[in-house]
Amino acid sequence: MQDPSSAGGSKRMTGERGEAFWRGALKGAKLVVAPMVDASELAWRILSRRYGAELCYTPMLHAHVFVKDARYRRENLASCPEDRPLIVQFCANDPDTFVAACKLAAPHCDAVDLNLGCPQAIARKGHYGAFLQDEWDLVGKMIKRASSEVDIPVTAKIRVFEDIGRTVEYARMLEDAGVSLLTVHGRTRNQKGPLTGLASWKHIKAVKEAVKVPVLANGNIQYLDDVWRCIAATGVEGVMSAEGNLHNPALFTGTHPPVWKVALEYLALVDQYPCPPSYARGHLFKLLHHCLCMPENFDIRRRLSKTSTPAEMVGVVEMLKERMEPYHRGDQPWAPEPDSDQARLPFPPWLCQPYVRIPPEQHLKKVQESQKRALERARIQKEQQLAEEGLDKEESDSSKRPMVDEVEGETDLSKKKKKKMVRNPQKSFTSGDQYEKCACKNPKGGRCAYELCRKCCRLKCYTFGLDCPGHRILVKTKREKAAIYYGQQEKLKREKEAQEDVQQQEQQQEEGEQKRRLLGEETDTKWEEQGQDWEENQVLETQEKWEKEQAELQEISEIPVKEEGQEEGQRRIRVPNTVKEGEGHVEPDRHPDKMKNNLPNGYIKEGKCLLGSPVPPQVSNGMHGDPEELSGESYINNQINITT
Template identity: 60%
Template sequence: MVDASELAWRMLSRAHKAELCYSPMFHSYVFVKDPKYQKEALASCPQDRPLIIQFCGNKADILVEAAKLAEPYCDAVDINLGCPQAIAKRGHYGAFLQDDWELLTEIVSTLSQKLNVPVTCKVRIFESIDHTIAYAKMLEKAGCKMLTVHGRTREQRGPLTGIASWKHIKAVRDNVSIPVLANGNIQCLADLERCLEETGCNGVMSAEGNLYNPFIFEGVNPPSWEPALEYLDLVEKFPCPTSYIRGHLFKLFQQLLGLPDNFKLREELGKGSTLKEFRTTVLKLKEKYIQFHNGAQVWNEEKEDFNLQFPPWLCRSYVRMTPEEYLKKMESFKASSGSGKEVTF
């Protein structure tokens, strides 16, 4: 995860039952050319294993050069074939390589032959299950030793993300002989267990779910300040850019910072630039809500229905509106504004 799975966050996740971690996605060309970028990317420690280092790129020779520099620090090298963002389209990498099977065969086979560690791939599905199976088998034949299958198409991103297809993932698992990890729809431990049962995969990857609740593999929804303070302690030991820290804290406190009563604290967190300032804001949030968490005060929240809900200080996955809801809301906005311009909510 770009700017999100740095060493401190990986160590936090490992402390709470993550058994395998990936580095952020690194651009192979920049990795080869920029020693500073390379040094920061390879930040690790003896406890940070097993570790897979992930690269994007579209030239086999550059990817090999980058991977050879990284292989002493990891247990496998992953080729990202799943990034659906506009920057990946402009750079012709990630999910925008999935139609060029000749190039992918060259990349995977070249890395497989020249590296001393396994080559793995993270992919997205095609709409057609049969085409997805053929894609997976092509990568396996080229030398891929493990597949992580994100059960969404390249177009399913942002407000159009929708539900991942475990049927596609199961079809891949049933038709290749290499290990397969499932990715998509993992918001809690029960999802993980159900996914393994339905897909037959060898493991489950959590990306976004982990960012909003790094205790996800323990089946625990802690008060947000617990992982936040533990993470800040790890950043003391394993420094990282301020932007990473701020991004993690905004996700951990997403529910609380969305309450009007906490807008000043949200602004404070946004302006924070030191570990001391971040810790101060976290402790203010803890002091404000710990009495509710401990039951010393009763939390009364207005509700429109009788569904049980997590209180806002507990970590929980981010749930987007459905694509159908988004499109309906966008059309309504266009009609009322007369702008005709697309708007993201």
């Protein structure tokens, strides 16, 4: 058994930690906007903060879906720097799932909250919210694990039991499990809808006195004065508002602005921070509720119910503003009917103010009266139908099931229709078929552009490429967008291919220039190498040529030539015709002095021709020293006599 002293020390530590969390991360927030399904989205939170809210919660998020679906996380964790401090609320019934969801949300908020107060039928079916009140072990395990494994504080929001003592024990159990802050809604899980009634501040006060952690109170907050009365009566640290905030976002400022001003400001935030159209439409129905209940504004109500974009909603609000602003400015007198609902309001219907529910007893009485009126309308309608068909009433009654059981006095209306009749007493609910039939015998869509049921409308739209805004079947629009998209993709593809071709050509040109540069360098090197070899070859060829010439001249000098008048021992060699006959000059390049320089070394010495003879020959006339021409067969008269 746990030591009472240790339990008290643990509570003190938990209380100190919770106090530090409330004063630090939450900045001592006293004015809080409650978590509301499909209602406390980012745009509404920003609007509420502009009108005095100090702390906001996200809508209740399903922990299992949050862990599995990345898109669900991204959409519901949307926030901005202005949206702090912020607490993310989860519904869960499994410790592992709850801890995993808390870890994923931790970087995006200041704390996580476990919903233990949702009383709706969906919570009963999903086994979460207020329907975990009797499973203390499971709830305690989820809180304990999350508080020890998650880096940010864990809080909880609960509803009370009818017994105050059991409510206090429940709160202490949650404190021991590790919650850093506790929100107490002073109603039981059976107090909901028309049977809501008043919240019990006595239960809230008892919980606050029993625990050390900070406590927020929820229930009966409709005006700013209610906030201070609740804090004074219960001793809580702060107050949370849900329905009062939905009808007047300026509740925490104590003001009542015109409904169109707040509505247009909210729709501007929706453009900046988008949300589903159903969220925005629901907010407008609550903001404009008192104006839309006026018979002269029923057409605006119907038009608002068909809107699907912020622009359409802005048009509806502007239409209402145009009608009601003359009353607000005082240009027209406001004189409602004395018995009307608008006459019983504390403020004119065009100003933001709370929607006050009637007591449950009065509601039940109203339901009975509505049922009687519905029965009377059904009886009259049936009689008119029988009269038009010309049938006898007795025959009809004997052949058809009666609408009213005379013994028990109950109608044959379904339970669902009875609920609808309670919510809208002015609507007629009869057993007859009120819907027009499509060709396939299904009811026609009330907003269908082609007056067909959804199935036939879808088939028509897909067959002929049409749009039906009423059924939200946008085949034509989607196909046009797809054609534009694929056309853009094809254009981008062609541009990319052209760009690649240009890049490839530039690359090929660059490679060609690089090859030519490399080839030019190799050619220059080759020619340099070949030039050195050529000079050496020329020297060798010149040397061989002169050696050959010398050998030929040697052979020629040894050939004997005999002519008349020639002395024995004289030899004659024939030279080319370089000196013309009868002229006494020699061509410049054949002058004997130059020929001396053209002959090999030792060929001419001191004016004498040495043709292999040891005795220098005497040159008596001009001679040509080309060995090839000396060995020719043609002779001229010019002769060189060589005397040995």
